[in-house]
Every structure is written in C-alpha cells, then in structure tokens.
Amino acid sequence: MLDPMEKFGQEIRDLLGEEPPEETQRQVRKRLGKVEIPEKRQSLRLVPLASAALALIGVTALLLTWWVAESPAPHFPALIDANQATADGVYRAPAKEPLMLRFVDGSQVELAAQAAGQIAYPDRKTVAMTVEQGQLQAHIQTSTGVSWQFRAGLFRVMVTGTALAIDWQPAAQRIQVNVSEGQVKVVGGSLGEEGITVRTGDRLDASPQGFSLNRIIDHSSPKGTTSMLSPVKPEPAPAPALPKIKKTAPRKTKTRQDPDRWQWLAQAGYFDRAMVAVDRAGVEKLVGSLPANRLVLLADSARYTGQTRLARRALLMLRKRFPLSGEAKLASFRLARIAIDLEKDHGKAAHWFKTYLSQNPQGKLAEDARGRLCEALLLAGKMNAARAAAADYLQRYPQGAYAALARLAIQDP
Amino acid sequence: MNREGHKRAHAKTPRKDPGPETIPEITWQGDDEALLLLCQQRRPGVATVLYDRFGKEIHRLVWHILGPDSEHEDLVHQIFINILQGIHRLRSAQSLHAWCVSVTINTTRSEIRKRSRQRMFFRPEKCMDMVADHTPNPEDRDLLKRTFSLLSHLPSKERIAFVLRYIEENTLAQVAACCDCSLATAKRRISRAQKRFRKMAQRDPALAERLGGKGGSEPC
Numbered sequence: 001m002l003d004p005m006e007k008f009g010q011e012i013r014d015l016l017g018e019e020p021p022e023e024t025q026r027q028v029r030k031r032l033g034k035v036e037i038p039e040k041r042q043s044l045r046l047v048p049l050a051s052a053a054l055a056l057i058g059v060t061a062l063l064l065t066w067w068v069a070e071s072p073a074p075h076f077p078a079l080i081d082a083n084q085a086t087a088d089g090v091y092r093a094p095a096k097e098p099l100m101l102r103f104v105d106g107s108q109v110e111l112a113a114q115a116a117g118q119i120a121y122p123d124r125k126t127v128a129m130t131v132e133q134g135q136l137q138a139h140i141q142t143s144t145g146v147s148w149q150f151r152a153g154l155f156r157v158m159v160t161g162t163a164l165a166i167d168w169q170p171a172a173q174r175i176q177v178n179v180s181e182g183q184v185k186v187v188g189g190s191l192g193e194e195g196i197t198v199r200t201g202d203r204l205d206a207s208p209q210g211f212s213l214n215r216i217i218d219h220s221s222p223k224g225t226t227s228m229l230s231p232v233k234p235e236p237a238p239a240p241a242l243p244k245i246k247k248t249a250p251r252k253t254k255t256r257q258d259p260d261r262w263q264w265l266a267q268a269g270y271f272d273r274a275m276v277a278v279d280r281a282g283v284e285k286l287v288g289s290l291p292a293n294r295l296v297l298l299a300d301s302a303r304y305t306g307q308t309r310l311a312r313r314a315l316l317m318l319r320k321r322f323p324l325s326g327e328a329k330l331a332s333f334r335l336a337r338i339a340i341d342l343e344k345d346h347g348k349a350a351h352w353f354k355t356y357l358s359q360n361p362q363g364k365l366a367e368d369a370r371g372r373l374c375e376a377l378l379l380a381g382k383m384n385a386a387r388a389a390a391a392d393y394l395q396r397y398p399q400g401a402y403a404a405l406a407r408l409a410i411q412d413p
Numbered sequence: 414m415n416r417e418g419h420k421r422a423h424a425k426t427p428r429k430d431p432g433p434e435t436i437p438e439i440t441w442q443g444d445d446e447a448l449l450l451l452c453q454q455r456r457p458g459v460a461t462v463l464y465d466r467f468g469k470e471i472h473r474l475v476w477h478i479l480g481p482d483s484e485h486e487d488l489v490h491q492i493f494i495n496i497l498q499g500i501h502r503l504r505s506a507q508s509l510h511a512w513c514v515s516v517t518i519n520t521t522r523s524e525i526r527k528r529s530r531q532r533m534f535f536r537p538e539k540c541m542d543m544v545a546d547h548t549p550n551p552e553d554r555d556l557l558k559r560t561f562s563l564l565s566h567l568p569s570k571e572r573i574a575f576v577l578r579y580i581e582e583n584t585l586a587q588v589a590a591c592c593d594c595s596l597a598t599a600k601r602r603i604s605r606a607q608k609r610f611r612k613m614a615q616r617d618p619a620l621a622e623r624l625g626g627k628g629g630s631e632p633c
Contacts, residue, residue: 004623004624004625005579005607005610005611005624006579006582007623008579008623008624009578009579009580009582010582011556011623012556012557012560012579012580013477013580013581013582015553015556015557016476016477016480016481016557016580017476018473018476019469019472019473019476020472020476020481020485024472024485024486025468025469025472027486028464028468028472028486028489028490028493029461029464029465029468031486031490032460032461032463032464032490032493033458033460033461035460035490035493035494067534092616092617092618094616094618095618
C-alpha cells in the first residue's frame with residue numbers, strides 16, 4: 001500500500017503530465033538553433049582572490065542598484081508573517097478557528113473560521129484585500145496614509161475609518177458591512193459607482209438585487225438624542241419588538257486581550273463574544289467607570305444577548321451617574337422596552353414609559369412611548385389608566401401607529 | 414572515441430555556418446562520445462543536437478520541480494547554455510548524462526533561490542502562470558497552485574529532493590545521485606521537506622485531507 005505522500009506525488013505527477021506542452025519544447029529548440037555556442041568560461045579557481053573580492057563588491061553594488069531601480073517599492077504596510085498564506089497568496093482561516101493577519105503598521109485583519117482572502121498591493125499606498133468568502137474584522141491604522149480597500153465580488157469597501165466587520169457570502173453575492181469606528185464607502189454592484197457611505201454603528205446589507213442600510217445611531221439627530229435600532233427609512237411598525245441579534249462570533253484566539261476589546265466586538269455586531277469580554281473585564285468595574293455612550297453600548301449588547309439584568313444594571317447606573325445627559329433620558333425608554341418585551345413586567349414598563357414622557361414630552365420617541373404606554377397599561381390590566389393614555393394618544397396622533405390599539409382600549413368595556 | 418559514430422556525426426552536420434536565422438536540422442545518430450566531441454569542438458548546430466538528446470529529460474525535470482511556470486522556456490534554454498559553457502571540463506562521455514542532469518538540478522536550484530530572495534524583498538513571484546493553460550479543470554488547477562505554492566516555501570535543496578522522490582518517483586539512491594549528495598543526506602532532506610510540507614499543508618483543508626492526518630513517515 002502506498003504512503004499518502006507517495007500517492008499525493010503520483011496525483012501531482014498525473015496532473016502535471018510528463019513534460020511541458022509541445023509548443024514550449026519547440027520554442028526552446030528553435031532558440032537553441034539560433035544560439036552561438038558560448039566561449040569557455042574561465043575557471044574561478046584561476047582568478048586571484050583580490051579580483052574575486054572586487055567582483056563581489058561590484059555585484060553587491062549592482063544588486064543594490066538593481067533593487068532600488070528595478071524592484072517595485074516596498075509595500076507598506078507589509079504583513080508581519082506572510083507565510084500564513086496557504087496557496088498563492090490566499091490567506092485561509094482553518095475550519096474551526098480564526099486567522100489573525102497583522103501588518104507592520106499595527107493594522108489587523110481577523111479572518112473568521114473558514115474565511116479566505118487575498119492581499120494585493122495595487123500601488124505603494126494602497127492595500128487591497130479580496131474577500132473570497134466568510135467574515136472578517138478589521139482594525140485599520142489610518143494615520144499611516146495608506147488607503148485600504150476590501151473587495152468582495154462586485155462590491156468594494158473603501159476604508160476611511162478604523163474598525164469594521166465584513167461578511168461576504170459568495171454564493172448569494174451578498175455582503176454585510178458593520179462599521180464600528182470611522183466610516184467606509186461601499187461601491188459597486190447594486191450600489192453603483194457613487195456608492196454609499198457607512199458610518200459608525202451602521203450596518204449595510206447589499207446584494208445584486210438591492211441593499212438596506214440600518215443605522216444604530218441616527219447621525220442626523222442632535223448628539224445623544226437617539227440611539228435606537230431603527231432603519232434609515234422609518235417603518236410604520238405597530239409594535240416594534242426588541243431585535244434579537246445573535247451573531248456567531250469567531251472562536252477565541254490567543255491574541256492580546258485589550259480591555260476595550262468588548263467595545264469593538266459589540267460595535268462589530270459580535271454581541272455574544274462582547275459579553276464574554278465584558279465578563280473578563282469585570283461588570284462592576286465597567287458600569288462604574290464607563291462613559292455614558294459606552295454604558296448605552298453595554299446595555300444594548302446585554303439586551304441583544306438576553307442578559308436583561310446586566311442591561312438594566314447598566315441603564316440604571318447610567319441614569320445615576322449621568323442624570324442630565326441625553327443618554328440618561330433615553331435610558332428610561334430602554335428600561336421600559338426591556339420590561340415590556342423581555343421581562344413581561346407590564347407595570348414596570350408603564351412606569352418607565354411615564355418616566356420617559358415626563359422627561360421628554362416632545363422627544364423623538366414620544367409617540368412610540370405614548371402608544372406603548374397604552375399597550376403596557378392594557379396588558380397590566382389597568383383599564384382606566386389605559387383608556388386615559390389611549391385618549392391622550394388619539395388626541396395627539398389620530399393617524400399614529402398605535403391608533404387602532406388606542407381605539408380598542410377606549411371601546412373595551 | 415568511436416570512429417564510426419564520429420564519421421556519422423560529421424556526415425550529418427552541415428559544413429557551412431547556418432547563420433543566426435536558420436535552425437540546423439541534424440538527426441543525431443551518434444553516441445554520447447561523438448556528441449561530447451562535437452560539443453567540445455563547438456560545432457555549429459550542436460546545441461540542437463544536444464537538445465534532441467537530453468531535451469525531453471531536462472524539460473521533464475524542470476517541469477516537475479517548478480511546475481507550470483512562465484519562465485520554464487527561459488530556464489531550459491539557460492540550462493543548455495550552462496551545459497555548453499561547461500562541457501569542455503567533461504572528460505568522459507559516460508558521465509555526460511549524469512552531468513547534464515546535475516547542471517539541470519543546479520540551475521533550477523539557483524532559480525529557486527533567486528525567487529526566494531526576490532520574495533524576501535517583496536518582488537512578486539512569477540510562477541504558475543501556465544497552470545490555467547495546462548489544466549482546464551479548476552479543481553486540478555487549484556490543487557496544482559496550492560501544491561507549488563507550498564513547495565515554493567521549502568528550502569531549495571529540500572524542495573528538489575522532495576520532488577525527485579515523490580513526483581519524479583525516484584529511489585533514494587537516484588535522488589542522492591541527482592543531488593550529488595550522500596544517501597543519508599538525501600534521506601534527511603526528503604524527511605525534512607516532507608515534515609515541512611505536511612505542516613504547511615495542515616492549514617489547507619484540501620491538501621491536509623489528501624495527506625491523511627498529521628503523522629509523517631520516514632522516507633523509504
């Protein structure tokens with residue numbers, strides 16, 4: 001029985017064949033027919049040592065000149081370990097663990113399990129990574145002046161920010177881009193050559209048929225006023241349920257643990273893994289030290305992974321530590337949604353909706369809050385209060401998303 | 414010197430210099446002794462005769478060591494130039510074949526080293542350009558690309574020993590003779606190359622599957 005290596009060798013030999021194509025052989029013969037037989041070479045042994053040394057210096061100088069003149073300029077940023085390539089420049093993450101690509105300028109690209117990509121340097125100041133398949137997360141150093149591009153099928157992601165996650169499904173020609181810091185521009189395919197700018201917290205989902213852009217943070221609103229998951233084009237959802245986003249995070253790697261790692265994991269949409277990182281960093285330490293916007297991120301991440309206690313704790317701490325901030329005002333709305341959607345504690349939900357309305361009577365989410373207050377009171381069995389809330393809602397928003405519910409509450413004996 | 418063979422060789426060789434544009438058509442019927450003499454006399458058209466005698470074998474060796482390569486033609490041409498340049502040192506026609514193989518191996522090794530250096534200084538490696546023409550099946554093409562990409566990361570001596578053993582299917586003694594080294598050295602090179610190759614192949618599911626697990630075996 002043959003050794004697997006011998007078998008493999010045989011297979012390669014069969015694929016290669018015995019010799020190159022006939023045409024190649026003919027060309028060599030033709031060239032040799034024209035060649036003049038070279039002179040006998042002088043044996044190096046006869047050359048004096050000094051001449052050899054001089055020749056060596058000359059050759060070295062020539063080589064150096066040649067490198068400088070002929071070789072393409074060194075590519076920056078180069079990969080620290082280019083030997084990770086599995087086949088002709090393709091970087092392929094193993095089946096069960098991610099592959100971390102580190103660059104000399106500090107940029108990092110983490111290919112999730114089974115993902116594959118190829119790195120090219122179209123010019124000295126551009127790094128282009130072609131994503132063959134799968135997910136990747138990138139932390140790009142933009143201060144070096146090198147521009148980065150990620151190519152996936154027809155789409156091109158031009159990085160102008162620092163942290164993003166890409167999920168490319170070649171079979172469906174579908175790309176998802178999550179930007180956690182900075183911004184990127186995505187062009188090609190259904191986005192056309194003008195493309196679309198994806199900013200911090202945005203999630204782009206594009207395929208040849210079309211695209212959708214979900215904004216976690218509404219950039220158009222004043223700072224700190226809105227931070228809910230809502231699509232760019234507002235949907236008339238009657239009772240928007242809390243999104244249950246569960247992403248499969250890449251497996252744990254032996255990379256250096258950054259205390260803020262949970263933040264970019266959460267921003268990139270890897271909420272499960274972000275929560276593991278939060279546990280490592282210490283929940284108490286985080287809720288006691290994080291700034292307001294990071295507490296919101298922590299609460300949202302906990303909420304998406306179903307950790308309502310942690311979400312509530314972060315939001316309560318936010319209200320306590322930053323009582324006058326915009327985030328604190330929104331926190332009551334978030335607490336209400338946790339209570340009504342996840343904990344099914346309708347009385348508590350009504351309390352938080354009322355709190356939100358008392359602090360933001362004209363806020364952007366006021367209509368939602370009034371509608372959902374009515375819903376919470378109905379579910380809690382407080383019919384009189386529900387009717388009053390419904391009447392108030394109908395008076396303000398007769399054509400609102402909760403109008404039908406409000407009318408039902410009023411008509412209900 | 415075989416006088417008869419020499420005569421035949423002279424009879425078939427054009428007497429006039431064919432000029433740079435014409436290819437001398439020589440049907441070689443002599444033995445290696447006559448060929449060596451012709452080469453050492455630097456007779457016109459002898460390069461083609463030498464090619465007809467050893468071309469197939471040299472092509473095959475280079476083809477198997479480097480794989481489908483855009484510089485294959487240039488490299489084989491260079492090998493023949495090297496052979497012709499150094500042939501005056503050869504004393505015995507019995508060694509002609511072994512010597513040609515040796516020049517082939519050495520020139521190819523130099524080429525591999527040159528490419529390694531180029532890779533070190535960020536010059537893109539030019540290889541496998543002919544794969545697409547050679548193998549229309551994308552899976553086969555992919556396998557060849559992956560294999561030769563991994564081989565390109567082996568040290569030149571180990572790579573050559575590995576190819577001679579597993580792709581050329583030579584015996585250990587033949588590998589040692591081709592590489593001009595002892596049997597023990599040949600064994601050691603093959604063993605190291607095999608270990609390195611397996612290690613690198615583990616990162617590639619398609620190759621890892623073909624090589625069947627992590628364990629390596631001693632060259633036999």
